[in-house]
Amino acid sequence: MNERVKIFLDGDMLERYLMDTTSPMESKEVEYYIEKYPEVKKTYIELQENLEEYATSFAVPAPVELKDKILQQVQSRPKPAIPFLAITACAATILFGIMTFMIWRQNQELLDDRRLTTELIEDLNNDIVSNRQTLQSVEEQFMILNNSSTEKYVLRGNTRARKLETVAYVNMLEKKSYVHVVALPELPDDQVYQMWAGVDGQMIPLDILKITKENLVEIPYEERMASLNITIEPKGGSKEATVDNLVANISF
Template identity: 75%
Template sequence: MSMSERVNIFLESDLLERYLMGTTSPMETQEVEHYIAKYPEVKQTYIELQENLEEYASSYAVAAPAHLKQRIITTIKKKPKRGIPVLAMVACGVAILFGLVTLMIWNQNQELLEDRQLTNALIEQLNSDIVSNKESLQSVEEQFMILNNAATKKYVLRGQGRVRKLETVAYVNALEKKSYVHVVSLPELPDDQVYQMWADVDGVMKPLDILKISKENLVEIPYEERMASFNITIEPKGGSKEATKEEVVSSVSFY
């Protein structure tokens, strides 16, 4: 693997973000600091992440109203009316100033508290996303390894009759006891019908899954021991416990 490929793989990982949040392990911290020190593009990305975090924090700063001081001074300097003592006016002005400053500080503290709660929620969501992405990556890696395993068998199911455009690809690895299906094309059915996939096990049709177009290329389906074939039927909405053999629209044998 070339040096640029290693850098790209590192940047595509979540190590820099977790390093900024202080959630990396000692070994991961050492790795991140090594990349920052050695590779300019990694250092630049790290600096940009720092700046983005600082901008996010500073965006919540609360500035005191610019006209507040002038309004208070003007209030204090107003000419006393009808013999009201100057000291009384000054005391009143000080009280107003104290009250306004207290209110401003209270409002600022409330906003800071809300910002802290929002930040904590964002960090929790980010950590949750990191865990979810890690699990998704592990799942994709597992699928890739199985699909490229010499023991994995590929079976193509094509539609018959009125659903000739149906096409589904199944992958079976008997050693790992894993089965996956990739739905390529599903002709439209009435709203009260679905396509259901079955495995023929010792002459009995075992329900596997209801087929549908998915954004994921591969969907894991149950693996059954001693499977002799895959079959697709048209069933009532929600699927059936027993296959409607008259509605078999596609089938592929393993032997």
């Protein structure tokens, strides 16, 4: 037998554990020995059997009526475990419900935040694309304007539109043309200013002039363009120029 086990069994801790007179620390120690050493477990089982046998040898018939009294007493007692369990279960359920609702709300808020963030990122991406396009356009315009082959033409209004001032940039080599509408006198709602290119004696429609945020607006380029003209046309523009309504022109 293990010396340690022998020393343990020689002591009285196991007997005291049987009689429930050990301290909590001692009980832990005894339970450790019982679990670890089969000899200790066997001895403990023997002790319990002996206790039962010895106690039973002094058995005295218990009064029959006492059983009924005990049963009545037990039945009349409320079962504390059930209400407690029920209350605990209710409390746990309510708590769980509140927690679930809070987590759901938090989740919804996070989802909203995520959606907003996604939209913001999309907007930013669109802005980036737009800015790139603008930058590219500005760079192109800058290239055109700084190109030595680009010609600048200033169209000023006649008596019918004195305040009209538009600058046209034409690059014959690149085949690009831009206008910068500086000022346009007001017109009735059913009329617009339309720009035309003079090509081989014909007036080719280019674009309807508007004041825009952009300084330069590209307009269609026409080969053999000999002049630029601005007329007042009905709203939506015309296919053929109303020469009587010519308010500005410049020949190249």
